[in-house]
Amino acid sequence: MRFKKLKMISRLLLFTLLFVSLTTSIDLTTCARMDVPILSKAARGLCITSCSMQNCGTGNCQKRGGRPTCVCSRCAKGGGNIPLAAFIKG
Secondary structure (H helix, E strand, O other): OHHHHHHHHHHHHHHHHHHHHHHOOOOOOOOOOOOOOOOOOHHHHHHHHHHHOOOOEEEEEEEEEEEEEEEEEEEEOOOOOOHHHHHHHH
């Protein structure tokens, strides 16, 4: 009985996610919520964190090409990619 309920719930969740992904565009960038008053500080914090992982001093959310973009500044050695080893070590 529990297995049937779990299977039904997982199917419902799958169809809901499929419907949402087909009907709307989901923006998962760090600055996606920069225009929302309460979430703008969180977006800036995520941008700064992202830039610090790229060896940059700070970052700001800006509109570039009509899309919210995290722009890093004060980068040492030109920034770079986020090192995977930093995430593996924890």
